[in-house]
Amino acid sequence: MSHSHAHANTYLPKLAKIVHIKEEIGGERAIKTYRLEFENGDGFDHEVGQCAMLSIFGRGESMISIASSPLTKEYKQFSIMRVGRVTKAFHELQVGDVVGIRGPYGNQFPLSAWKGKNLVVIGGGVGLAPVWPIVTTAVAKRADYKDITVFYGARSSKDIMYREDLERIRGQATVHLSVDRAEEGWKEFVGFVPANVLAKKPDPKNTVAIVCGPPIMIKFVIQNLQQLGFTDEQIYTTIENKMKCGVGKCGRCNVGKDYVCVNGPVYSWAQLKDLPQEY
Amino acid sequence: MSMEKTLDKALLSDWIAAVTSGGWQVHGPALEDGIWTFKPVAASVDLDYPNVKQAPKDFAFPQREIFFAFEHIKGEAPRLKEVKPEAPQCAVFGVRPCDGRGAVRMDKVFSDNVNDPYYQERRKNTAYVGLACNAPPSPTCFCKSVGGSPVSSEGMDILLTDLGEIYIAQAATKTGEALMAAADKLFGKMGAADKKQLDKVHADAVAAPQRAVKDAKGAPAALKAGFDSAVWEEMAKPCIGCGICTFLCPTCHCFDINDEMTGMSPLKGQRVRTWDNCQFPDFTMHTSGHNPRETLGTRLRQRVSHKFRYFHENFGMLQCTGCGRCVSECPVGIDIVAVVNKVAEHVA
Numbered sequence: 056m057s058h059s060h061a062h063a064n065t066y067l068p069k070l071a072k073i074v075h076i077k078e079e080i081g082g083e084r085a086i087k088t089y090r091l092e093f094e095n096g097d098g099f100d101h102e103v104g105q106c107a108m109l110s111i112f113g114r115g116e117s118m119i120s121i122a123s124s125p126l127t128k129e130y131k132q133f134s135i136m137r138v139g140r141v142t143k144a145f146h147e148l149q150v151g152d153v154v155g156i157r158g159p160y161g162n163q164f165p166l167s168a169w170k171g172k173n174l175v176v177i178g179g180g181v182g183l184a185p186v187w188p189i190v191t192t193a194v195a196k197r198a199d200y201k202d203i204t205v206f207y208g209a210r211s212s213k214d215i216m217y218r219e220d221l222e223r224i225r226g227q228a229t230v231h232l233s234v235d236r237a238e239e240g241w242k243e244f245v246g247f248v249p250a251n252v253l254a255k256k257p258d259p260k261n262t263v264a265i266v267c268g269p270p271i272m273i274k275f276v277i278q279n280l281q282q283l284g285f286t287d288e289q290i291y292t293t294i295e296n297k298m299k300c301g302v303g304k305c306g307r308c309n310v311g312k313d314y315v316c317v318n319g320p321v322y323s324w325a326q327l328k329d330l331p332q333e334y
Numbered sequence: 335m336s337m338e339k340t341l342d343k344a345l346l347s348d349w350i351a352a353v354t355s356g357g358w359q360v361h362g363p364a365l366e367d368g369i370w371t372f373k374p375v376a377a378s379v380d381l382d383y384p385n386v387k388q389a390p391k392d393f394a395f396p397q398r399e400i401f402f403a404f405e406h407i408k409g410e411a412p413r414l415k416e417v418k419p420e421a422p423q424c425a426v427f428g429v430r431p432c433d434g435r436g437a438v439r440m441d442k443v444f445s446d447n448v449n450d451p452y453y454q455e456r457r458k459n460t461a462y463v464g465l466a467c468n469a470p471p472s473p474t475c476f477c478k479s480v481g482g483s484p485v486s487s488e489g490m491d492i493l494l495t496d497l498g499e500i501y502i503a504q505a506a507t508k509t510g511e512a513l514m515a516a517a518d519k520l521f522g523k524m525g526a527a528d529k530k531q532l533d534k535v536h537a538d539a540v541a542a543p544q545r546a547v548k549d550a551k552g553a554p555a556a557l558k559a560g561f562d563s564a565v566w567e568e569m570a571k572p573c574i575g576c577g578i579c580t581f582l583c584p585t586c587h588c589f590d591i592n593d594e595m596t597g598m599s600p601l602k603g604q605r606v607r608t609w610d611n612c613q614f615p616d617f618t619m620h621t622s623g624h625n626p627r628e629t630l631g632t633r634l635r636q637r638v639s640h641k642f643r644y645f646h647e648n649f650g651m652l653q654c655t656g657c658g659r660c661v662s663e664c665p666v667g668i669d670i671v672a673v674v675n676k677v678a679e680h681v682a
Contacts, residue, residue, distance in 0.1 A: 306588030
């Protein structure tokens with residue numbers, strides 16, 4: 056047993072206080088964005104694409120993507136859709152409440168390897184959250200990247216998360232929004248995200264495309280990117296599976312030999328297409 | 335083997351007494367309600383037994399482990415109290431070679447990437463005194479075909495071999511040497527005749543016929559090629575999802591983590607790890623209802639592929655040690671040897 060690990064207990068969460076809550080979307084599958092500040096001088100740094108295990112004591116834990124940039128040190132941000140036991144409990148919480156957090160878990164988007172490239176970030180629904188730190192980090196280090204393009208689609212204009220943030224980055228990034236069905240006053244694209252990508256035709260030359268959203272959206276976005284000439288190495292996505300431990304031991308998030316909590320969640324399509332489709 | 339000695343069978347109880355007075359809790363096989371289990375040994379132990387029904391993985395990885403206790407008084411921050419495992423020094427006598435090799439595989443899982451502090455604490459306080467299988471303890475044994483041996487000392491601190499009137503004790507680790515040194519006077523020098531008899535018993539044990547995975551070396555590649563084979567669903571059809579296969583297995587390590595409540599006002603409870611099972615449908619089911627392994631066939635494929643492919647891809651060794659428990663105890667007769675052989679045949 057290595058001595059340096061003698062006191063590390065990965066299963067013991069640190070405590071963090073909710074300092075800000077933003078209601079992104081209402082309704083049955085509401086989304087709220089939480090800013091958490093570590094208590095007791097605790098903390099950890101993370102990389103773009105990593106996740107953290109959030110706890111509500113008495114309810115349990117959920118693995119959630121860290122939606123803030125690693126450049127933001129004061130707090131970590133999480134956008135949480137109200138779907139299960141823990142996330143429903145999260146939606147009951149108020150500013151000032153204290154929760155548990157452990158991590159960071161998983162690999163990362165290779166942002167430094169992408170310096171000098173065009174970035175095309177494609178999100179659908181709550182799937183914008185895991186890829187959002189790519190956008191905010193690249194915008195903060197704007198000179199490091201060429202064109203930054205964001206595609207984001209939601210069912211209706213009421214279902215668009217990070218609305219103000221998306222408006223704020225226009226000028227430094229090209230933002231293409233879409234809604235599934237036509238509605239009055241909507242001036243941008245009407246239709247699904249894959250169709251919007253095909254309509255706007257991002258140029259694959261010196262570009263990486265990163266996609267996250269519902270599985271069916273990811274599937275068709277990838278097909279359309281390939282049609283536009285993107286190679287499998289130029290396409291990235293981030294996947295999820297049910298998780299408990301976060302450290303590759305509890306056995307349930309595996310996709311073939313990989314544990315998504317350790318070897319994922321970030322994959323290039325070149326890597327992912329060779330893994331079993333168990334996600 | 336650095337230390338090889340003889341032990342008169344009549345002196346086994348004296349050795350156990352010496353080990354016990356050295357601060358070890360000694361466990362040995364005991365027949366309880368018709369089932370062999372490891373139990374704390376008071377005086378002596380009879381090592382003339384087949385194998386325990388359930389692999390002894392629980393010494394380092396108990397079925398239930400409390401990680402920490404929490405208390406949350408309304409309006410205050412939650413308070414957490416880490417629970418350190420109470421891990422007395424345990425010496426387990428009579429561990430069979432398949433289960434010793436199982437411990438080696440569990441060690442890989444719980445030390446890879448991040449050390450599991452609970453497992454490590456218990457494991458370092460556990461010693462395995464193995465017992466060679468002079469003859470296969472069960473008709474479902476297949477250790478030889480998966481890289482093991484009925485006389486393997488892999489994972490053991492000591493390997494005992496039954497030579498009729500005496501045991502040969504071969505220390506495999508420093509801990510094993512210390513356990514023998516604690517009762518040095520009880521042991522005798524292994525003479526040339528003893529050595530000859532030991533070699534003969536071991537050779538006969540290795541020669542004894544067993545069931546076999548036909549081509550275990552080729553299994554990782556065969557299971558990869560046969561990932562989409564119809565064989566999985568076909569062979570999983572009778573499965574009732576009881577999970578006995580994983581429960582008894584020496585190398586199944588999957589677990590769940592849940593909060594158990596002990597009080598509501600103030601809110602009190604503990605976060606607990608319990609064994610879990612890849613044969614249960616909700617093991618992988620997302621909150622959305624989407625399930626990456628929705629059918630019996632995909633779950634059987636996961637169990638078998640983990641043992642014979644994924645673990646090999648990660649650690650360079652098969653995870654299955656051929657104990658045969660999942661075969662003998664399956665209520666519907668699902669047979670991992672037959673499954674691997676059939677998938678391999680199907681892709682050949």
